[in-house]
Amino acid sequence: MQIAGLLESLETPAFVYDEATVRQLLEYAQPIRSRSDCQVLYSLKPLSLPGLLEFMAPHLDGFAISSLFEARLARPALECCETGPGTLHLTTPGIRPNDVAELGRLCDYISFNSVGQWNRHRDALEGKVSCGLRVNPGLSFLDDERYDPCRPNSKLGVPLEEIAVLAAGGGNPFDGLEGLLVHTNCDSNDFTQLEETVDRLHTEVSGLLRRVSWINLGGGYLFENSPDLSPLYRAAEFLQSNYGLGVIIEPGAAFVRSAGYIVATVLDIFTNSARNIAVLDTTVNHMPEVFEYDFEPDVVGHDDKGKWEYTLAGCTCLAGDLFGEYRFHQPLEVGDKVVFCNAGAYTMTKAHTFNGVNLPAIYALNEARTLELKQRSSYADYAARWGAHAASTV
Ligand SMILES: Cc1ncc(COP(=O)(O)O)c(C=O)c1O
Incomplete structure (x- = not known):
């Protein structure tokens, strides 16, 4: 070799990371951005080297992060991007109260992992970032529970049943909410599973989809072995035409x-x-x-x-x-x-x-x-x- x-x-x-290979992998983002008008982010979790982030930034719409430290690494790479800064998107089950003010300055989007997390931090963040909620469609695609964000009793995102209960409870429980995030998979190159995820949301929480303006479909999918991207295009088109949503994806491993x-x-x-x-x-x-x-x-x-x-x-x-x-x-x-x-x-x-x-x-x-x-x-x-x-x- x-x-x-x-x-x-x-x-x-x-x-060693090979920039030529990263460039080839980034080429998968281009048709997704242009053909289906999705925003494509890179999720820093798998590899978060500042030089790599600067290399990637011009080819993407921004970065997805999980913590204040990742936010601090990613923000400068966005700011020095010649094609203009992309956006920074956070979701995490653990927001530390002491980090909130700085997260509000560094991030553009935050998807809260629970209703409690949102209620605790919304006053400090609304108006500074676009606030979303991570929802958990409860669709398991993985055999190994350790990887499965939708495992029974998952800690990741609000179950759709709870959304339905909140919606039925009256009042305006989702006022101020601008977006949703779902992340249901790991190392899959079967994009029909993403389409299935979107179908589940459409069936179970269409009311909520109508209230928000963007949806982040998470990561967990690979571009290896030339997967068929048409289910992704169909899902994005469905969300755009039925709900007028801005669609975002945030693969990590796929790019590196x-x-x-x-x-x-x-x-x-x-x-x-x-x-x-x-x-x-x-x-x-x-x-x-x-x-x-x-x-x-x-x-x-x-x-x-x-x-x-x-x-x-x-x-x-x-x-x-x-x-x-x-x-x-x-x-x-x-x-x-x-x-x-x-x-x-x-x-x-x-x-x-x-x-x-x-x-x-x-x-x-x-x-x-x-x-x-x-x-x-x-x-x-x-x-x-x-x-x-x-x-x-x-
Ligand atoms: C919310 C979210 N987005 C994106 C990713 C990136 O996943 P992957 O590297 O499998 O694409 C993860 C991984 O855990 C995640 O939890």
């Missing part, structure tokens, strides 16, 4: 997953009961979803038909710090590079330094095919987390 050669010279562990790599070096190789174990200078703690969700990440050069088989292991004390079993056509040697691909999403934003293993240095592979160092964590950063005043800044 072409990229492997480029990464050979890197000091490891390293995280295939653009990211973790590059590691083999530190040791030995056998245990005839199995070859290669210890790397990275760990599953640099890609925590590997451990959390028990999947084997893709590795450049792995081939099921390869003659040489290894357990690729992380370098921490955790027995289960293992990436999986991989086969190569050449034997691995100490000092060789191992490159994990499709690692752009939820890798660096979840990485941590268990056992004192440093975080990967971050590089952008720019469109001129040059690697630019963006961030290198040091002992000082590690020590500062634990309140130590580092004598050295190595």
